[in-house]
Amino acid sequence: MLRIVFSSVFLCLLVASAVAGDPKSVVFRDDFEKGHDRWQMLDPATWKLSTHDGNSTIEITERGSEYKPPVRSPGHVALIRDLELESCEITFRVRSTKDTGNHRDCCVFFNYQDDQHFYYVHLGAKPDPHSGQIMIVKEAPRLALTKNEKLTPWDDQWHTVRVVRDIESGKIDVYFDDMSNPHMSVTDKTFKKGQIGIGSFDDLNEFDDVVVRRL
Numbered sequence: 001m002l003r004i005v006f007s008s009v010f011l012c013l014l015v016a017s018a019v020a021g022d023p024k025s026v027v028f029r030d031d032f033e034k035g036h037d038r039w040q041m042l043d044p045a046t047w048k049l050s051t052h053d054g055n056s057t058i059e060i061t062e063r064g065s066e067y068k069p070p071v072r073s074p075g076h077v078a079l080i081r082d083l084e085l086e087s088c089e090i091t092f093r094v095r096s097t098k099d100t101g102n103h104r105d106c107c108v109f110f111n112y113q114d115d116q117h118f119y120y121v122h123l124g125a126k127p128d129p130h131s132g133q134i135m136i137v138k139e140a141p142r143l144a145l146t147k148n149e150k151l152t153p154w155d156d157q158w159h160t161v162r163v164v165r166d167i168e169s170g171k172i173d174v175y176f177d178d179m180s181n182p183h184m185s186v187t188d189k190t191f192k193k194g195q196i197g198i199g200s201f202d203d204l205n206e207f208d209d210v211v212v213r214r215l
Contacts, residue, residue, distance in 0.1 A: 028083055028196075028212035032056040042077040043067035050206065059097070059206040060199070069115050072141035074107045074122075079197035080212070086111075086193045087215035091162045096154045098204040102126035104154045106205045108163045108174075109197035119145075119191060121163055121174050122201060123152045123183075134172055134186045145172075148184040152176060158208075166215060167192045 030038055032049060033056050041047045046062040058078065065075035094106045104125040112118035116139050124131030132152055133144035153176075162175040170189040173182040198207050 025213040027214045028080055030210045032058055038081055040079045040081050057206045057208045060204050063202050071116055073137045074199055074201045076199040077197050078199050079195045084193050084195055085214055086167045087165055089164045089213040089215055090196055092210040093158050093160055093208045095158045095206045097206055100203050103131045105200055105203050107199045110165050111191035111194035113194045125152050125154050145186045145188055146184050
């Protein structure tokens with residue numbers, strides 16, 4: 001009888017662990033309370049560490065950027081230093097700090113190999129071939145891999161973004177606030193191991209509570 005009870009408890013713990021996410025899979029976590037030294041900003045002059053009501057964040061401060069990528073792609077890029085992953089899950093909170101209209105956005109970078117080889121998610125307010133899509137940069141200006149038609153409901157509040165990348169299947173799932181139903185998805189196997197980052201094409205955002213898991 002005791003063995004049955006023990007087995008039932010153990011099974012419940014396993015299920016709870018699976019639902020919550022295995023803490024051992026967390027390879028990076030940053031709430032910016034100790035600064036932003038763990039990040040490589042490609043144009044440091046347009047990023048700053050901010051504090052509001054005792055909480056620290058990082059923030060993009062200018063729409064323009066001195067970083068000029070070799071092919072048309074986002075100008076505001078902050079990459080996590082000394083971390084390269086294949087399959088991964090990236091979660092963070094973001095707040096858009098300026099309403100710039102249809103292309104109001106934030107970006108998530110992954111499998112970033114160099115400035116001409118990477119994927120990124122463009123969470124633009126109104127989708128078109130250059131906004132609100134999952135993009136690939138491969139020695140040419142960014143190209144949409146998706147034909148997303150869903151609006152990204154930006155306002156002045158905080159939102160939660162999650163990107164799940166599985167290199168075995170090639171699947172990329174992007175979530176915005178609703179963590180049960182992907183905002184957009186695509187399958188592509190072009191790039192595997194690379195860096196992870198956050199930023200925007202040319203908009204203003206504030207970021208907090210970044211968590212990266214290895215899958």
